Amino acid sequence: MVGYVDAIAAPLRNTGQIKLHGPEGFEGMRKACQLTARCLDELVDMVKPGVSTNAIDKFVFEYGMDHGAYPATLNYRGYTKSSCTSINHVVCHGIPNDKPLREGDIVNIDVTLVLDGWHGDSSRMYPVGQIKRAAQRLMEVTHKALLLGIAEVKPGARTGAIGHAIQRYAEAERCSVVRDFCGHGLGQLFHDAPNILHYGRAHEGIEMKEGMIFTIEPMINLGRPHVKVLSDGWTAVTRDRSLTAQYEHSVGVTADGCEIFTLSPGGKFAPGLSD
Numbered sequence: 330m331v332g333y334v335d336a337i338a339a340p341l342r343n344t345g346q347i348k349l350h351g352p353e354g355f356e357g358m359r360k361a362c363q364l365t366a367r368c369l370d371e372l373v374d375m376v377k378p379g380v381s382t383n384a385i386d387k388f389v390f391e392y393g394m395d396h397g398a399y400p401a402t403l404n405y406r407g408y409t410k411s412s413c414t415s416i417n418h419v420v421c422h423g424i425p426n427d428k429p430l431r432e433g434d435i436v437n438i439d440v441t442l443v444l445d446g447w448h449g450d451s452s453r454m455y456p457v458g459q460i461k462r463a464a465q466r467l468m469e470v471t472h473k474a475l476l477l478g479i480a481e482v483k484p485g486a487r488t489g490a491i492g493h494a495i496q497r498y499a500e501a502e503r504c505s506v507v508r509d510f511c512g513h514g515l516g517q518l519f520h521d522a523p524n525i526l527h528y529g530r531a532h533e534g535i536e537m538k539e540g541m542i543f544t545i546e547p548m549i550n551l552g553r554p555h556v557k558v559l560s561d562g563w564t565a566v567t568r569d570r571s572l573t574a575q576y577e578h579s580v581g582v583t584a585d586g587c588e589i590f591t592l593s594p595g596g597k598f599a600p601g602l603s604d
Contacts, residue, residue, distance in 0.1 A: 333346065333349055334346040334347070335349055336348035336349060336351070336516065336540070337351070337353075343514075343518060343521050344522075345522050347522050347538075347541060348514065348521065348540075348541075349538060349539070350540045350541075351540065354516060354542065355588065357446070357517075358447050358449070358515075358581060358590045360449075361443065361447040361448060362590035363449070363591075364396055364398055364442050364449055365450065365451050365591060366449070366451060366591050366592060366598075367594055367595075368440055368442060369438065369451060369453055369593070370594065370597045373600045376430065376456075376457060377430070377457060377458065379429045380429060381426065382423070382428070382436070383426055383427050385414060385438065386410050386414065386425035389440055390403070393442045396444070397445075398444040398449075400440070400442060401441035401519045407562075408424075408563060409424075410424055412438055412439060413438070414436055414437070414438055415437040417435060417572055418567045418572060419437075419565065419566050419573070420510070420550075420556050420565040420566060420567060420573045420575070421437070421510055421548060421575060422564055423563075424561060424563055424564060432458040433457065433458060433460050433461060433464075434457040434460075435456055435464045435467075435574065436457060437454050437455075437575045438455060439451075439452035443519075446517050447516065448517070448518070448579075449579065449591065450519075450544050451578060452577040453598055453599065453600070454471070454576060454600075454601075455600055455601070460601070463551060467551050467574045469602055470499060471499075471548075471575060472599045474495045474499050474547050474549060475545060475576045475577070477494040477498050478495045478527070478547065479580060479589065480494065481531075482545075482582060482586065483537065483585065483586045484582060485537065486536075486537050487531065487534040487535065488523060488525055488533075488535050488537060489526070489531055489534035490534070491512075491526075491527070491534075492526040492527050493529055493530055493531040495527045495528065495547045496527065496529065505549070505552065506547060506548070506549060506550075507527070507547075507548035507549070507556055507573070508528060509556050510546075511527060512524070512525030512526075512544040512545045512546050513544055523543065525544065525545055527547040538582060539583060541581070541582040543579070543580065544577055544578065544579050545577070545580060546575060546576070546578075547575065548573060549573065551571045551572045552567060552569040552571025553569050555567070555569070576599070578590070578592075
């Protein structure tokens with residue numbers, strides 16, 4: 330049986346109960362998420378051939394510190410970077426390094442900045458120079474899948490409706506949905522209840538209630554859905570080395586739908602796409 334609890338009265342840990350946030354929590358999330366969104370906007374002009382993901386990571390760290398925030402991933406469970414940079418067949422949790430980006434790459438950059446105790450979590454795809462049509466199409470499908478999932482968020486609906494909408498669309502476009510990773514509750518904790526699956530049946534999952542805050546972050550592959558984690562313990566790749574893409578928003582359930590906290594203030598959430 331799923332339990333719901335007023336976020337103000339809940340302990341600051343993942344108890345399995347689902348926290349319901351009031352106006353104060355929503356305002357805290359708006360500020361943190363908009364800082365993350367502005368950081369990701371700044372990266373649009375920075376992502377180009379020859380730039381290393383370490384340089385991108387350094388920018389994310391300095392941007393957060395300059396604005397009174399810190400990156401949630403830095404030293405999280407032993408992770409040593411301020412962002413995740415996942416290139417081409419890397420599904421998620423790619424570790425920044427000194428290798429330069431190459432013309433035709435696609436890269437997901439995942440940033441979570443913590444501002445006044447609130448976590449702003451978002452990721453986007455960035456084309457590196459001119460990319461192939463297959464990569465462009467995958468990004469378009471993944472972006473639309475995210476938006477279709479978000480459209481299902483409202484009180485009374487089940488979280489399965491989110492995954493169902495994503496899976497139905499992605500598979501109709503001859504792509505596959507990664508099942509090994511999911512969205513998650515968010516707020517004053519980086520990862521909280523509930524888990525948000527990106528596949529499933531509309532009538533399954535837990536009931537969404539006003540005040541819930543969570544991420545939706547589908548990972549869509551051009552090939553098969555299977556992934557493996559490399560020996561570094563973090564980097565997840567497609568087993569068939571097919572291209573993969575991901576977009577992520579943080580959302581809050583409102584009285585009549587949802588609020589997307591991580592919208593791009595510059596209209597740059599999907600650079601290279603006509604969003």
